[in-house]
Amino acid sequence: MSDNVPILLYHSVSDAPSNESADYTVTPADFERHLDAIVERGLHCMTVSDYLDARDAGTLPTDKQVALITFDDGYLDFVETCLPMLAARKLPSTMYITTGWMSDTSSRQAGPSDPMMAFKQLADLEDAKVEIGAHSHAHLQMDTLSAKHSYDELTRSKALLEDSLGHPIRSFAYPHGYNSHRIRKQVRQAGYDSATAVRNAFSPIEDNPLRLARLMLMRDTTVADVEQWLDGHLAPVASRFESPKTTGWRAYRRAKAILSGKPGSAYL
Numbered sequence: 574m575s576d577n578v579p580i581l582l583y584h585s586v587s588d589a590p591s592n593e594s595a596d597y598t599v600t601p602a603d604f605e606r607h608l609d610a611i612v613e614r615g616l617h618c619m620t621v622s623d624y625l626d627a628r629d630a631g632t633l634p635t636d637k638q639v640a641l642i643t644f645d646d647g648y649l650d651f652v653e654t655c656l657p658m659l660a661a662r663k664l665p666s667t668m669y670i671t672t673g674w675m676s677d678t679s680s681r682q683a684g685p686s687d688p689m690m691a692f693k694q695l696a697d698l699e700d701a702k703v704e705i706g707a708h709s710h711a712h713l714q715m716d717t718l719s720a721k722h723s724y725d726e727l728t729r730s731k732a733l734l735e736d737s738l739g740h741p742i743r744s745f746a747y748p749h750g751y752n753s754h755r756i757r758k759q760v761r762q763a764g765y766d767s768a769t770a771v772r773n774a775f776s777p778i779e780d781n782p783l784r785l786a787r788l789m790l791m792r793d794t795t796v797a798d799v800e801q802w803l804d805g806h807l808a809p810v811a812s813r814f815e816s817p818k819t820t821g822w823r824a825y826r827r828a829k830a831i832l833s834g835k836p837g838s839a840y841l
Contacts, residue, residue, distance in 0.1 A: 576778035577810050578624070579802045580641040581607070582771065582787040585648045585687060586655050593685035594648070599790050601654050606796045610803055612662050616640040620704035621667045622743045625767050625782055640803060642666040643769060643787060645708055645746055647674060649688035652698070660701055668698060669708035669746035669769070672730040682711040683838070692737040699738065706744035707731050707765075714837030716753040716823050717830035723756055727763040743767065750787075751837075753823060757783040774811035775802075786811035 583599065590598035599607075611618065617637040619627065624641055627633045642659070644651055647670040659666055670690070673682030677691040695705055707730040709715065715723050727745065734742045743766045747756070750771030760768045760783055772786035780786060788802055801807035830837050 575638055575805050577775035577805060578639050578641060578778070578780075579805075579808075580621075580643060580769065580776050580785060580787040581799070581802075582769075582789040583642070583644045583655075584646055584790075585650055587648070587650045587687075591686045594687050596792050597789075598792055599794065601658075603796055604655065605658055607790075607799045608658055608662055608664060610796070610800050611640055611642075611664065614638070614803055616803065618642060618664045618666070620665050620702075621706065621767055621769065621785070622704055623665070628778065638803075638805075643746070644668045646671050646685075646712070647690045647708070649676070649690050652690060652694060656698070656701055656703070659703075663702075665702040665704070667704040667706055667744065669706040669744070670695070670730070670734060671708045671710070671712045671748070672733045673710040674712065678733075680710075684712060692733075695734070695737055704744065705734060705738060705742065706746060706769075707734055707742050708746045709748050711836075712748040712838060714749050714751045714826060714830070715747055715756045716751045717827045717837040720755065720759070722836065724759050724763065727759055727765075731763060731765070744769070747771075749837075750789075751823070751826075752784060757781075772811050774809045775805070777810050779813070780811060781813070 584597040585594045586601055586604045587598055588600055617634050617639050674684040674689050675692055676689045709726040710730045731742050745760055745765045745768040747770050767782045769785045769787055771789050774786040776786040826837050
């Protein structure tokens with residue numbers, strides 16, 4: 574078994590996405606082929622929290638490669654399309670919910686026009702081996718926000734999900750993948766055990782649990798690309814250190830947000 578784990582990141586799975594989500598959407602036919610590739614390779618799928626618990630306890634399987642399937646935002650097509658395919662193959666997954674985009678939220682935030690899930694659907698997802706995590710309330714670039722604003726995004730989404738489900742929410746996913754040392758510290762203070770980024774790399778066994786690397790599925794990601802990821806190829810292994818490019822890009826985005834008076838978001 575390789576110590577480098579492919580953590581797949583999906584958004585919408587649809588044949589008819591909105592213009593806002595089209596670039597981040599894969600078709601149902603391709604998604605089914607991805608799942609078949611996982612099953613054919615005998616990969617051991619886990620939720621994010623189960624994976625980290627096993628990693629910390631030293632009980633990860635030694636005879637099978639581990640793979641994680643994650644989703645961001647809470648598109649309704651997860652319930653209608655993805656869940657039946659996952660359930661048929663008994664594959665667990667983790668869904669990160671943007672609480673301000675839920676169809677039955679009392680405080681709707683600017684976002685894509687695609688149909689979204691409702692809070693009342695979440696308990697049934699957990700019964701189907703889907704871990705529910707938080708993905709903030711308004712889907713803003715967390716590292717461009719003031720400390721007060723970013724902490725509110727972390728705690729508000731967590732509280733809404735916990736009120737709906739009746740138990741602690743353990744994992745968080747950074748909107749757009751953006752994070753920083755300050756944000757990661759707040760994630761821990763807010764009571765999360767883990768957080769996932771993007772980074773488009775394999776997550777090494779020693780990966781920071783507050784900055785887990787994921788491989789993002791895009792409209793132009795081919796089935797062959799995914800098969801190579803599952804075989805341990807075509808992507809780098811995430812580094813422990815942040816690159817100067819990432820640091821510089823954060824400084825630019827933060828300066829832009831301050832000058833414009835708006836937090837970073839594709840929807841504002």
